[in-house]
Amino acid sequence: MKITLKILRFNPETDQKPWWGEYQVEMEPDDRLLDAIHQVKWYQDGTLTVRRSCAHGICGSDAMVINGRNGLACKTIIKDVGNKVTLEPLRGFRVIKDLVVDMEPFMEKYRSVMPYLINDEDPGTRERLQSQEDRAIFDDSTKCILCGCCTASCPSFWANPNYLGPAALVQAHRFIFDSRDRATEERLAAVGGSDGAWRCRTIFNCVEACPREINITKAIGEIKKALLYNGG
Amino acid sequence: MSIYRASHKNPSKFELYAWFYVRVSGVLFLLMGAFDILYANLVVGRGGMTAGEQMRWAFFPISFHSSAIPSNAFWQIWSFLLVSMAITHGMNGLRVILDDYIRHPLWLKWWQAVVWLTWAAFLAMATWIVFSF
Numbered sequence: 166m167k168i169t170l171k172i173l174r175f176n177p178e179t180d181q182k183p184w185w186g187e188y189q190v191e192m193e194p195d196d197r198l199l200d201a202i203h204q205v206k207w208y209q210d211g212t213l214t215v216r217r218s219c220a221h222g223i224c225g226s227d228a229m230v231i232n233g234r235n236g237l238a239c240k241t242i243i244k245d246v247g248n249k250v251t252l253e254p255l256r257g258f259r260v261i262k263d264l265v266v267d268m269e270p271f272m273e274k275y276r277s278v279m280p281y282l283i284n285d286e287d288p289g290t291r292e293r294l295q296s297q298e299d300r301a302i303f304d305d306s307t308k309c310i311l312c313g314c315c316t317a318s319c320p321s322f323w324a325n326p327n328y329l330g331p332a333a334l335v336q337a338h339r340f341i342f343d344s345r346d347r348a349t350e351e352r353l354a355a356v357g358g359s360d361g362a363w364r365c366r367t368i369f370n371c372v373e374a375c376p377r378e379i380n381i382t383k384a385i386g387e388i389k390k391a392l393l394y395n396g397g
Numbered sequence: 398m399s400i401y402r403a404s405h406k407n408p409s410k411f412e413l414y415a416w417f418y419v420r421v422s423g424v425l426f427l428l429m430g431a432f433d434i435l436y437a438n439l440v441v442g443r444g445g446m447t448a449g450e451q452m453r454w455a456f457f458p459i460s461f462h463s464s465a466i467p468s469n470a471f472w473q474i475w476s477f478l479l480v481s482m483a484i485t486h487g488m489n490g491l492r493v494i495l496d497d498y499i500r501h502p503l504w505l506k507w508w509q510a511v512v513w514l515t516w517a518a519f520l521a522m523a524t525w526i527v528f529s530f
C-alpha cells in the first residue's frame with residue numbers, strides 16, 4: 166500500500182523554523198512505521214534524522230509523536246495508523262534535529278531518583294532473596310524502557326519543565342517498593358517536593374502514551390500514598 | 398565500594414498536606430451537605446423548606462437561608478466549619494492552577510498573594526455572615 170509520511174523537519178543550523186516534509190513510500194500493511202521511515206531515509210532523503218537502535222521496542226530510542234499520539238515507531242504497525250501518517254518530535258524537549266530531541270534533562274531527572282538498588286547490608290555469599298509477592302508489587306514499573314513517551318505527553322510537564330515527570334517517578338517507584346532496597350527515605354525525599362509527585366494532576370496522558378502499557382498514574386498514586394504514610 | 402547518592406534535602410511537607418486536605422475536605426464537604434439535607438427533611442419536616450432553600454441550606458446552613466431552623470451555636474459553628482473548609486479547598490485549587498500556568502516567578506508571587514488575600518477576605522466575610530445571622 167502507498168502511504169504518505171508527513172514529517173516535521175527542523176535543522177537548527179539551516180532552518181529558521183520547522184517545516185513539513187512529505188514523502189510517499191510503498192509499504193506492506195504489516196510493516197512497521199520504522200520501516201517506512203527507513204525507506205525515506207535510505208532511499209529518498211538521507212538528511213532525515215531519526216534515532217533508533219533495537220528496532221524491537223526495547224531500547225526506547227525512537228519515541229515520537231505519531232498522528233498526534235506518542236509512541237515508538239518500531240512498535241507501530243502501518244495498518245494501524247492508516248495511509249497518511251504525521252510524525253513530529255516529542256513535545257516538551259528541545260529538538261536537536263528532525264525527530265531527535267535532547268533527552269539530557271530527562272536523564273538528569275532519572276538520575277536524581279537514584280535508579281539503582283541501594284543496600285549496604287552484606288548479603289554474604291548469596292543473592293538477596295525476595296518473595297514472588299514482594300516482586301509483584303513493583304513488577305509494572307520494571308517494564309519502563311525510558312523512551313520518554315509518558316513525560317512528553319504530560320501537560321503538567323509541558324507547563325513546568327522542572328517537574329520530574331512520570332518516567333522518573335515510575336523509576337523511583339521501581340525501587341521504593343522493592344523490599345531489598347534500603348534507601349526508601351532518600352528516594353521519597355527525592356520525589357516528595359513540589360516538583361515531584363505532587364505535580365501529577367492525574368491527567369492519565371502518560372498511561373495512554375506508554376508503549377509498555379505501564380499503569381503510570383497508579384504508580385504515582387502509590388508514591389503519593391507512601392509519602393503520606395511515611396511523613397504525614 | 399561506595400554508591401552514588403544524590404543529596405536531597407527534606408522537601409517541605411506543604412504540598413503533601415495540601416493534597417491530603419483536598420481529599421479529606423472533599424469527602425467531608427459532601428457528608429456535611431448530606432447531613433444538612435437530611436436534617437432539613439427529617440427534623441424540619443416535609444414542606445418546611447422549598448427546594449431552593451434546601452439547596453442553599455445544604456452547603457451554607459445559616460438561618461438567613463431558611464427561617465425554618467432557628468440560629469444557634471451549633472449551626473453557627475457547623476456552618477462556619479463547612480464554609481471555611483470549602484473556601485480553603487477551592488482557593489487551594491486556584492493556587493495549584495496558578496502554579497501550573499504562571500511561569501514568570503514575579504507574576505506567580507503576585508497572583509499567589511492575590512489568592513491568599515482573597516482566601517482571607519472570603520474567610521472574614523464568611524465569619525461575619527455566619528455569626529451575625
Ligand code: FES
Binds near residue numbers: 228
Ligand atoms: S528502536 Fe528501540 S524501542 Fe524502537
